[in-house]
Amino acid sequence: GDKVKQSPSALSLQEGTNSALRCNFSIAATTVQWFLQNPRGSLINLFYLVPGTKENGRLKSAFDSKESYSTLHIRDAQLEDSGTYFCAAENTNTGKLTFGDGTVLTVKP
Amino acid sequence: GPKVLQIPSHQIIDMGQMVTLNCDPVSNHLYFYWYKQILGQQMEFLVNFYNGKVMEKSKLFKDQFSVERPDGSYFTLKIQPTALEDSAVYFCASSLDSGYEQYFGPGTRLTVL
Numbered sequence: 419g420d421k422v423k424q425s426p427s428a429l430s431l432q433e434g435t436n437s438a439l440r441c442n443f444s445i446a447a448t449t450v451q452w453f454l455q456n457p458r459g460s461l462i463n464l465f466y467l468v469p470g471t472k473e474n475g476r477l478k479s480a481f482d483s484k485e486s487y488s489t490l491h492i493r494d495a496q497l498e499d500s501g502t503y504f505c506a507a508e509n510t511n512t513g514k515l516t517f518g519d520g521t522v523l524t525v526k527p
Numbered sequence: 528g529p530k531v532l533q534i535p536s537h538q539i540i541d542m543g544q545m546v547t548l549n550c551d552p553v554s555n556h557l558y559f560y561w562y563k564q565i566l567g568q569q570m571e572f573l574v575n576f577y578n579g580k581v582m583e584k585s586k587l588f589k590d591q592f593s594v595e596r597p598d599g600s601y602f603t604l605k606i607q608p609t610a611l612e613d614s615a616v617y618f619c620a621s622s623l624d625s626g627y628e629q630y631f632g633p634g635t636r637l638t639v640l
Contacts (some may be wrong), residue, residue: 466628517570
């Protein structure tokens with residue numbers, strides 16, 4: 419969507435390599451969530467962020483509210499990391515999430 | 528993590544019929560949401576609900592749509608009558624409070640023929 423721009427739209431990685439996904443916001447995001455939608459369609463919560471950084475295993479995410487962007491870093495990509503990654507920003511006091519268009523990640527052996 | 532359940536997982540109905548999608552949110556959560564996703568594309572906000580009331584709705588939340596959670600039972604999305612363009616996957620989500628982390632159900636795939 420226009421309000422939350424994700425890049426790249428698609429990405430192919432070799433197993434074991436690193437990469438970064440990015441979201442730029444044209445809305446004043448107060449919190450950001452990152453999700454992985456697996457091939458079955460389920461949304462898996464990866465990160466919930468106020469401005470700052472978080473790390474979980476091979477994943478690390480940052481949210482800079484002043485510069486209006488968030489990043490998701492994947493280290494040592496594995497086959498099971500394949501899927502569509504969505505970022506979503508919340509900027510109202512009603513909790514509404516505005517989603518980006520997603521990044522389709524394919525990890526190859 | 529916290530689980531949100533949705534019933535049914537799939538629903539096929541004829542255009543013009545009524546359909547009710549059911550969501551069992553996380554037990555202590557107070558905010559409930561519906562989102563719509565077409566063909567695995569962008570997730571679009573429909574509506575959120577707190578304390579028995581709609582807090583915010585999008586342009587996609589047509590007059591034919593309604594939500595309720597009678598007496599703490601399922602949080603439901605009703606579409607009456609359905610149209611072809613209502614075919615999509617509908618995701619329910621819940622959060623402890625506004626601005627807190629949202630947890631999503633597995634979705635209900637609705638096909639309107």
